[in-house]
Ligand SMILES: NC(=O)C1=CN([C@@H]2O[C@H](COP(=O)(O)OP(=O)(O)OC[C@H]3O[C@@H](n4cnc5c(N)ncnc54)[C@H](O)[C@@H]3O)[C@@H](O)[C@H]2O)C=CC1
């Protein structure tokens with residue numbers, strides 16, 4: 256089975272890194288093309304991937320075709336490769352934020368088996384979180400094969416398309432927000448005398464362990480907060496100071512702005 260990528264930017268590279276790391280595909284089973292040959296050519300060579308000469312050549316050479324260009328060009332790029340889908344031999348996987356199954360079908364037709372997805376950057380290390388929605392033409396083994404691309408590099412969840420906006424904020428964009436939090440913790444550590452390297456490792460491991468604890472526990476995060484907060488102790492003092500500075504409101508406002516922009520609102 257071959258998988259091809261139309262667009263080889265940050266997200267496509269993260270998916271490819273995850274697929275290679277987990278050995279879901281061998282390098283020679285991965286085909287790539289993007290706008291600038293001087294960028295995708297050396298990248299393909301370094302990783303042993305197949306560099307295709309055009310977007311259409313990606314489709315022709317691939318069983319699974321991942322549309323990985325930015326939203327502003329997605330419609331035109333897809334229209335350019337539409338004839339190559341007419342053989343009926345290719346599954347289409349889109350990672351384009353805000354590009355609905357209906358919009359995709361208006362370009363390539365309802366008969367093309369299509370999986371709309373929204374992955375996050377953590378797929379690069381096999382720890383992604385990806386939402387998926389299939390059209391009516393994608394069923395059985397084809398659906399399993401398409402979904403397996405993302406299941407092999409993290410978790411997947413089937414989601415109604417009208418919930419992709421909130422998912423995109425909570426999982427697609429949140430690695431940036433969580434990194435911001437980790438960097439804030441680490442910067443505070445530097446303020447109090449730790450080296451940046453050591454502070455970042457400490458903050459990241461504490462964040463990782465806390466996330467794993469939430470997933471492993473049957474308790475809600477607030478109950479875990481109470482377990483850390485000794486009566487009269489330092490944690491509750493820190494928590495109250497963070498809340499006085501508006502931590503929860505800041506997070507919710509950030510998610511609101513992310514959802515608004517994803518829905519086409521102003522930057
Ligand atoms: N970066 C992220 O964490 C996530 C991104 N996405 C989606 O992934 C898609 C790609 O995003 P990024 O990788 O961040 O953007 P990017 O700007 O890094 O990559 C876009 C790629 O598309 C290529 N491209 C542009 N015009 C082209 C054309 N006419 N033909 C072929 N290739 C063309 C560019 O050369 C580049 O390789 C977007 O639609 C975004 O919504 C979805 C979830 C998470």
Ligand SMILES: O=C(O)[C@@H]1CCC=N1
Pocket residue numbers: 352423427428
């Ligand atoms: O920033 C963006 O537009 C994309 C969507 C989710 C993550 N990155």
